Amino acid sequence: MASTTTNALLFLACLCLVALFPPTLAQTPLQQPQQPLRVRGQQLQHECDIQQLTAAEPTRRVRAEAGVIEVWESNTEEFRCTGVAAVRYVIEPKGLLLPSYTNAPYVTYVMQGKGIQGVILPGCPETFESPVRGGSEGSKGVERDQYQRVLRVHEGDVIGSLAGGVQWTYNDGDTPIVSITLLDLSNPQNQLDLNFRSFYLAGNPQGQGGQEQGPKEVVGKNIFNGFDDELLADAFNVDTETIRSIKGENDERGSIIRVERDLELLSPEWDDMEEERMRRLNGLEQVLCTISFKQNIDQPSRADVYTEHGGRINTLNSHKLPLLQHLQLSVERGVLYKNAMMTPHWNINAHSIIYITRGTGRIQVARENGLVFDGRVQEGQLLVVPQNFVVLKKAEQEGLEWVSFKTNDNAMISPLAGKLSAIRGMPEEVLMNSYGLSRDEVRRLKYGREQLSLFSPRLD
The missing domain is CATH 2.60.120.10 (Jelly Rolls)
Incomplete structure (x- = not known):
């Protein structure tokens, strides 16, 4: 009887230990601990022993048809320590910065000019509509062009972007748009490496003439370029001639192109009071599809x-x-x-x-x-x-x-x-x-x- 009681007590004690320390917390040689999300700068702490800082201007630039992109050298001690990259954009009147996404989240400050910015996030509905002009016959009866968010941006605006979110910018003003962008490469949203990468969805970002050797961050080929024509034609349900056009192999305008006629886009002209009212109504409950992307x-x-x-x-x-x-x-x-x-x-x-x-x-x-x-x-x-x-x-x-x-x-x-x-x-x-x-x-x-x-x- 005593032995039975002792065994029962030992069994109960084992159950308690299992409850307090479940098997998922105990590691065997075959089990590896789950990797935590990357903490900012954790992999760079040994690179922050900085003895001298520098106030620097952009070190590399690439000229496009309708603007200039300038990049700061990111392989310096201070940039490696902080895990960021910086880019300055100059978009001339009627210039269109082609749609692209990056491997890291970023914020842009508009120093000069005004224009229109498009924001496309996967899974969000097309909430803007404008009449289709000059549509060809047989276009499946589409009467209106539908697209995602379009923002009116002005001097002094700060615009944010998630990693992988597509954005484009069009200058419909009379003066150049000059902006500075800070990319947070050490942010957990970036699961690649600490190199700034732009993934263009159009054009030939190699620069005007297609041969300019600019910064690797902003030059190269657009993301469609390497795919098979027939496979892409099947994916989009279009002909291969259209596919060759979107690849931009012979496009020599660079990543900022000149639009021959104004883009007639629907963009709500909200004033500051309306934006403040929307922020008050939505607050922290906003979801990404309706969240505000900018503020002056x-x-x-x-x-x-x-x-x-x-x-x-x-x-x-x-x-x-x-x-x-x-x-x-x-x-x-x-x-x-x-x-x-x-x-x-x-x-x-x-x-x-x-x-x-x-x-x-x-x-x-x-x-x-x-x-x-x-x-x-x-x-x-x-x-x-x-x-x-x-x-x-x-x-x-x-x-x-x-x-x-x-x-x-x-x-x-x-x-x-x-x-x-x-x-x-x-x-x-x-x-x-x-x-x-x-x-x-x-x-x-x-x-x-x-x-x-x-x-x-x-x-x-």
Whole structure:
């Protein structure tokens, strides 16, 4: 009886152990642990021992029929550390940036011009219709052209895109569209490698003349080029002549082509109040097919921080544009007035990629063992600031403006000076002993700036 009772107790104990530690958690030599999603920068941590940063302009460019694409060299220490790539596009009037998708999510800031942007996501319905003009006989009775989202974009807009989402851009204005795009190659959405890849659905992106040796990221052949003509004709239910046209083998216009006549597209002209109303109605419950893909970040009335004679900061995060939660990116727009300064600060949870949009100024960046950048910056230059590196910006006579792309959808900074600074949050005695200062000197250090993060010029 005692033996039976003992065996029963042992059996119950085994059952309890199985309940507490199920077999799926126990690994045998034949079982491999499930690979976790790639954490940002995890594979690059050994490459972030940066001793010097550079404010750089694009190093490579390719000319197309109706525009230019410029790419920053991504095989540098700072780009490898942050896992990003940057591209600048110039689309001339009546220029069409051909439909393409990328291996990584990205955000685009429109610096100049206006136009139309198309967004195509798999599985989403065709929600736009416009009359078909000049349709041929026998086109199965189609009376209206149906397509997915078309956005009206203006200067100051930030537009997001998921990895693998198709986009195209058409300039229907009178001036070039100039934009800067930041691609997050280390984002978990990218399951390939840390190389930026554009997959074009049309044209011959090799450049004007078809022979130009441009950056590998933006040149090459379109995605249909290598397929068998007969198989594609069968897939689309069209003739092989049509297939040869979509392959673009003899197309010498490049990836930005000139449209001979205006594209007559249906695009709703919503004002800012309507967009704000839609965001309020949908909020975080928006699904990707109806989610907003853009928001303007240049409006002074929407500034998050403003200082008279100092400047303003507009931030765009996932609370304001829910799409950014899917992209794990955010954007900061900064304007410093003449001789004004932004508090020295570090980014708590993100890398920051700063593109100078206007003006000139001085920037210093320091890591834990000293200064890694001290230089004058100007329009068109890009500076990568890794997470936790401290950065200080000061404008010159004409002011300084920038847009910062940050690798977190709710990026946060920690200021070192000003009303909300780390220094101000410490007890006087801690600062006195840490710095060897008197109490009066510490109080001047703590309370010398009453502004938040943008400081007006000192009156000497």
